[in-house]
Amino acid sequence: METKKIRIPLFFGMHAEPGQLLSICAGALPFIILIAGYLYLSHERNLSNPDEKLMPTPAKIVTAFNQVAFKADVKTGDTIFWHDTGVSLRRLGYAAIISSVLALWFGMNLALFKGMNALCMPLLRFSSLVPPPILLPVLFLTVGVEEASKVVIIVISIAPAMTLAVYGTVSKMAGEQITRSFTLGATQLDVIYRILLPQVLPRLIEILRTSLGMAWYSLILAEAIAASSGIGYRIYLVRRFTQMDVIIPYALWVVVLGYAMNYILGLILDKCYPWYSKQKEN
Amino acid sequence: METIALPGIHTPNQLYIENLYRRFPDPKTGLPQTVLENVDLRVNPGEFVSIIGPSGCGKSTLLRICLGADLGYEGNVIINGKPVQFPDSTRGLVPQKYGVYPHLTVLKNVLIGLELKYPIWYRMTHKKELRAQAMEYLNDVQLAEHADKYPYQLSGGQQQRVSIAQTLVTGPGMVFMDEPFGALDQSTRERVQVFMLQLWEKHKMTVFFVTHDIGEAVYLGTRLILLSQYYVDDRGDVDEKGNPLRRGAKIITDIPLTGTALPTKVKGEKSFIEIVRSIAEGPGFKPDHREHVRDFNLAHSNSFQTLTALEDKTGNGNGRLKKMEEQMIRGG
Numbered sequence: 001m002e003t004k005k006i007r008i009p010l011f012f013g014m015h016a017e018p019g020q021l022l023s024i025c026a027g028a029l030p031f032i033i034l035i036a037g038y039l040y041l042s043h044e045r046n047l048s049n050p051d052e053k054l055m056p057t058p059a060k061i062v063t064a065f066n067q068v069a070f071k072a073d074v075k076t077g078d079t080i081f082w083h084d085t086g087v088s089l090r091r092l093g094y095a096a097i098i099s100s101v102l103a104l105w106f107g108m109n110l111a112l113f114k115g116m117n118a119l120c121m122p123l124l125r126f127s128s129l130v131p132p133p134i135l136l137p138v139l140f141l142t143v144g145v146e147e148a149s150k151v152v153i154i155v156i157s158i159a160p161a162m163t164l165a166v167y168g169t170v171s172k173m174a175g176e177q178i179t180r181s182f183t184l185g186a187t188q189l190d191v192i193y194r195i196l197l198p199q200v201l202p203r204l205i206e207i208l209r210t211s212l213g214m215a216w217y218s219l220i221l222a223e224a225i226a227a228s229s230g231i232g233y234r235i236y237l238v239r240r241f242t243q244m245d246v247i248i249p250y251a252l253w254v255v256v257l258g259y260a261m262n263y264i265l266g267l268i269l270d271k272c273y274p275w276y277s278k279q280k281e282n
Numbered sequence: 283m284e285t286i287a288l289p290g291i292h293t294p295n296q297l298y299i300e301n302l303y304r305r306f307p308d309p310k311t312g313l314p315q316t317v318l319e320n321v322d323l324r325v326n327p328g329e330f331v332s333i334i335g336p337s338g339c340g341k342s343t344l345l346r347i348c349l350g351a352d353l354g355y356e357g358n359v360i361i362n363g364k365p366v367q368f369p370d371s372t373r374g375l376v377p378q379k380y381g382v383y384p385h386l387t388v389l390k391n392v393l394i395g396l397e398l399k400y401p402i403w404y405r406m407t408h409k410k411e412l413r414a415q416a417m418e419y420l421n422d423v424q425l426a427e428h429a430d431k432y433p434y435q436l437s438g439g440q441q442q443r444v445s446i447a448q449t450l451v452t453g454p455g456m457v458f459m460d461e462p463f464g465a466l467d468q469s470t471r472e473r474v475q476v477f478m479l480q481l482w483e484k485h486k487m488t489v490f491f492v493t494h495d496i497g498e499a500v501y502l503g504t505r506l507i508l509l510s511q512y513y514v515d516d517r518g519d520v521d522e523k524g525n526p527l528r529r530g531a532k533i534i535t536d537i538p539l540t541g542t543a544l545p546t547k548v549k550g551e552k553s554f555i556e557i558v559r560s561i562a563e564g565p566g567f568k569p570d571h572r573e574h575v576r577d578f579n580l581a582h583s584n585s586f587q588t589l590t591a592l593e594d595k596t597g598n599g600n601g602r603l604k605k606m607e608e609q610m611i612r613g614g
Binding site for chain 2: 176177179180181182183184185186187190194195198199273274275276278279
């Protein structure tokens with residue numbers, strides 16, 4: 001009689017259960033390959049051409065990064081890198097706040113008041129289908145190329161989808177829960193501010209988290225086309241001089257910023273709304 | 283469908299339904315489809331009414347109408363002497379799911395019932411009393427030690443007990459329960475049933491208890507109502523095109539259940555099993571076992587029936603109503 005337990009495969013097949021260590025190693029592998037490939041190619045290219053610009057060596061990248069990150073610009077007196085970061089983050093922050101408020105207000109109103117729904121829903125569905133880049137020239141012509149237009153373009157590109165997401169959340173919650181709240185003696189204001197709003201807020205944070213990618217996309221786009229500072233502006237500016245040694249650290253920096261934002265929002269969610277993620281698991 | 287004004291229907295916590303119809307448009311054809319058809323019901327304060335019926339018979343619809351959450355009905359629904367109002371704290375609701383607020387702790391879930399009831403200045407000055415009162419109800423449902431937990435940390439049965447405490451703490455005269463124990467396992471279910479009876483003995487509210495478990499219905503109620511779309515009347519069984527006639531549900535059984543004293547209502551007892559079996563095998567539960575509208579078992583003393591001339595061509599059905607009117611006039 002065979003008594004040996006079957007073996008669970010480590011990596012291949014649907015039954016595989018890679019351990020923690022293997023998972024980390026496996027996840028790191030593509031990065032290592034990419035970096036090694038880059039280092040090899042840039043080394044080869046730099047040997048044959050010391051003025052190589054497309055694939056700068058790490059040393060060149062560090063030099064260029066030092067130049068933009070720690071040396072003051074001769075014209076403005078700012079360090080370019082931090083100035084760009086500050087400008088871009090400010091635009092992103094304003095847009096995130098405005099979009100969240102709009103999404104919360106409209107989303108809840110649309111879900112709770114049938115009259116509001118009839119009034120606004122067709123316009124919302126329409127506007128959520130307009131690709132934001134199409135509106136860029138319109139915005140630059142109407143709002144101008146000042147700060148406002150960059151914020152507005154981000155809001156336009158994320159707010160409709162966020163509103164629909166809030167609307168969906170509240171609609172699902174409504175119905176039975178609202179009837180029940182009324183039977184507990186709640187007024188209409190109680191239902192909105194004491195029952196529904198505290199439950200929608202964590203969901204709003206989650207919606208904002210998933211919208212950040214789109215927000216960055218719109219920000220870079222708007223800055224690339226019409227701006228005099230910001231991360232998107234810088235990357236598109238130095239592209240004209242094939243300064244890959246500047247573009248690469250900027251691109252990596254955007255990744256770091258995006259990760260940090262996602263992490264902070266996740267932290268807020270866990271700290272302020274411990275019941276939220278747990279409840280979803282059940 | 284003329285309204286017949288009956289005496290004595292204006293006492294608090296009394297429910298009076300007469301000639302109630304509810305029609306919904308058919309999702310395919312768009313034609314109105316009757317879910318509740320000429321329902322008559324009278325419930326006195328303090329009754330524990332178990333409502334059973336085959337699935338899709340409109341039990342939940344009836345409950346929603348009584349709560350004021352569905353105002354698309356035709357006929358008369360009089361609660362507390364007035365046509366049914368929007369949902370308010372005079373009528374409590376214990377739903378099958380989503381009864382508790384996920385963002386509040388157990389204690390706050392119960393406390394919110396009190397907080398919503400009183401204005402803010404009262405809440406500020408009576409914090410301790412309100413808390414103590416909420417804790418008392420949590421004690422009743424044996425959840426005092428879980429007061430600071432969130433609902434996700436509780437089992438299904440515990441959550442349902444929180445939901446019941448939350449409803450009862452507001453002190454409603456009527457409580458509507460829509461398959462409240464449907465999601466619970468057998469042993470939890472039995473404990474919550476006993477517990478529910480204790481609460482009812484203590485607070486003496488009117489309870490409407492919808493369930494699909496006949497045993498549960500007989501065990502808990504003082505009165506059993508079977509709502510069903512499976513019956514026949516003088517309109518015949520097919521329409522003019524020969525299609526089988528689809529009828530809305532009626533109350534086809536309305537009987538008193540033996541006593542309210544707990545010990546006599548033992549589930550293992552022969553008479554208990556007998557009642558459950560006779561109901562399960564009786565008319566109305568299966569499409570092929572139908573009874574005529576004139577022959578419904580409406581033995582409960584509060585029961586009455588108003589049939590239209592189409593439903594009962596002999597006119598005998600209305601005799602029951604007349605008899606009850608006479609009784610009420612004589613009895614005051």
